[in-house]
Amino acid sequence: MSAPILSDPGSSRSHAIAVIGAGTAGMAASLFLSRAGHRVTLFERVAAPGPVGAGLLIQPTGLYVLEQLGLAAPVRACGARVDRLLGATPRGRNVMDLRYADLAPGWHGIGIHRGALSDTLWSAVQAAGITLRPGAAVDMVEQRDGHVRIRQHAAAIFERFDLAVVADGTFSQLRAQIAIPHEITVYPWGAWWTILRDPDLRFQGALRQRYRRAAQMLGVMPVGQLPAPAADAGPHVTLFWSVRRNAEAALRARGLEAWKDEVLALAPEAAPLLAQVAGFDQLTFATYADVRMVPWHHQRVVVVGDAAHATSPQLGQGANLALIDALVLARCLAAQPEIIPALAAYTAARRAHLNYYQSASSLLTPIFQSDAWLLPLLRDLLMPLACRLPGVRGQMLSTLAGSKAGWLWGSLQLE
Numbered sequence: 001m002s003a004p005i006l007s008d009p010g011s012s013r014s015h016a017i018a019v020i021g022a023g024t025a026g027m028a029a030s031l032f033l034s035r036a037g038h039r040v041t042l043f044e045r046v047a048a049p050g051p052v053g054a055g056l057l058i059q060p061t062g063l064y065v066l067e068q069l070g071l072a073a074p075v076r077a078c079g080a081r082v083d084r085l086l087g088a089t090p091r092g093r094n095v096m097d098l099r100y101a102d103l104a105p106g107w108h109g110i111g112i113h114r115g116a117l118s119d120t121l122w123s124a125v126q127a128a129g130i131t132l133r134p135g136a137a138v139d140m141v142e143q144r145d146g147h148v149r150i151r152q153h154a155a156a157i158f159e160r161f162d163l164a165v166v167a168d169g170t171f172s173q174l175r176a177q178i179a180i181p182h183e184i185t186v187y188p189w190g191a192w193w194t195i196l197r198d199p200d201l202r203f204q205g206a207l208r209q210r211y212r213r214a215a216q217m218l219g220v221m222p223v224g225q226l227p228a229p230a231a232d233a234g235p236h237v238t239l240f241w242s243v244r245r246n247a248e249a250a251l252r253a254r255g256l257e258a259w260k261d262e263v264l265a266l267a268p269e270a271a272p273l274l275a276q277v278a279g280f281d282q283l284t285f286a287t288y289a290d291v292r293m294v295p296w297h298h299q300r301v302v303v304v305g306d307a308a309h310a311t312s313p314q315l316g317q318g319a320n321l322a323l324i325d326a327l328v329l330a331r332c333l334a335a336q337p338e339i340i341p342a343l344a345a346y347t348a349a350r351r352a353h354l355n356y357y358q359s360a361s362s363l364l365t366p367i368f369q370s371d372a373w374l375l376p377l378l379r380d381l382l383m384p385l386a387c388r389l390p391g392v393r394g395q396m397l398s399t400l401a402g403s404k405a406g407w408l409w410g411s412l413q414l415e
């Protein structure tokens, strides 16, 4: 059975668009597309959206996109400024020391609680006149007769749209229904994440990492305030600890104190943070995966965000890539009102930037999370030199900032 046609056949510019998934990618795309005059319906399987847990680092490129949405100010207000990335060995020898300002004066990242970013986008989406369907899991996307048909889980009817934007995350259930070859590879390593108070403001200003070979990695990054309605308005940090997936249960079985001893042997300065961890239930285990697919569209369906190109979080780019997808998609539809050529232009416009970050993430991850010994040894020897060589340092900084679009040259042009 089919539902009413939602698009106006007389209008070539205003399309009926279904966006599936209210994560960073889906909400940013909904905002841009609705502001461009399209009629957007946003489907989200969770009744009250808001990702739990970890912190995110928004790079200067992601901040540019948030500025276009008018959301950079609230994100800055609830997040925390990150000026520098510092990586060190257990003895405190610097392996990495990169300052955004060396790339361009005033540049910085913003560390933010995922829930705070989600709340900011969700408030904007609610105010934008977008048709919202929280609690609506989509289980079918099919293309027929020049339209896309969307079905909510177990619903008897399909709704028809001119375009579907699939943004249902790394472990997308809908990707397999779209005629695009793709592959998903889950990394053998993940991480425990938690959010803690930074009572002495000891961890502000920088993302700090400590490594022992590639087998141990601790990260601490400021993330500003907890999302409402948390009463604790003080500055917080996200702490992450690298964990091999198949060792997670054994680590828990050894007990909390054994884990804390291991962390403190690597980074004694983390003591005031670990004192706040009373049980393993405060630690969330995150698994990550590489998703490869090209092109990112098929006829009237386009896949964006992690569903299209998830990477490990090693370079801290996932939310940025998702934000940039949203901006570029809206621009392609503004430049070319016909959907099929606009989506082809979208894939072409995203290719170099996404290819670079996917390759760089999968190449770098084993240098920081693996059982290898030679790679991290070379890392500890060569990275400090690389950070000081002006040409190489510039490349590393542009990679961190999210603006590279090729190994040798090529940079993202957003303005």
Ligand SMILES: Cc1cc2nc3c(=O)[nH]c(=O)nc-3n(C[C@H](O)[C@H](O)[C@H](O)COP(=O)(O)OP(=O)(O)OC[C@H]3O[C@@H](n4cnc5c(N)ncnc54)[C@H](O)[C@@H]3O)c2cc1C
Pocket (backbone or CB within 6 Å): 020, 021, 022, 023, 024, 025, 026, 043, 044, 045, 046, 049, 051, 054, 055, 056, 057, 058, 136, 137, 138, 139, 167, 168, 169, 170, 172, 173, 174, 191, 193, 286, 287, 288, 304, 305, 306, 307, 313, 315, 316, 317, 318, 319, 320, 321, 322
């Ligand atoms: C531990 C960890 C740390 C990270 N750190 C960083 C970082 O520092 N910087 C950074 O930029 N990125 C980071 N990332 C990546 C970042 O979180 C993601 O890349 C980003 O959130 C992508 O958003 P998305 O909208 O594509 O997917 P998601 O945020 O996963 O959103 C997908 C949405 O789709 C909904 N959904 C799923 N299926 C359906 C369905 N069938 N119907 C309707 N709705 C559905 C889900 O409920 C969800 O709301 C990190 C990721 C992890 C796991």
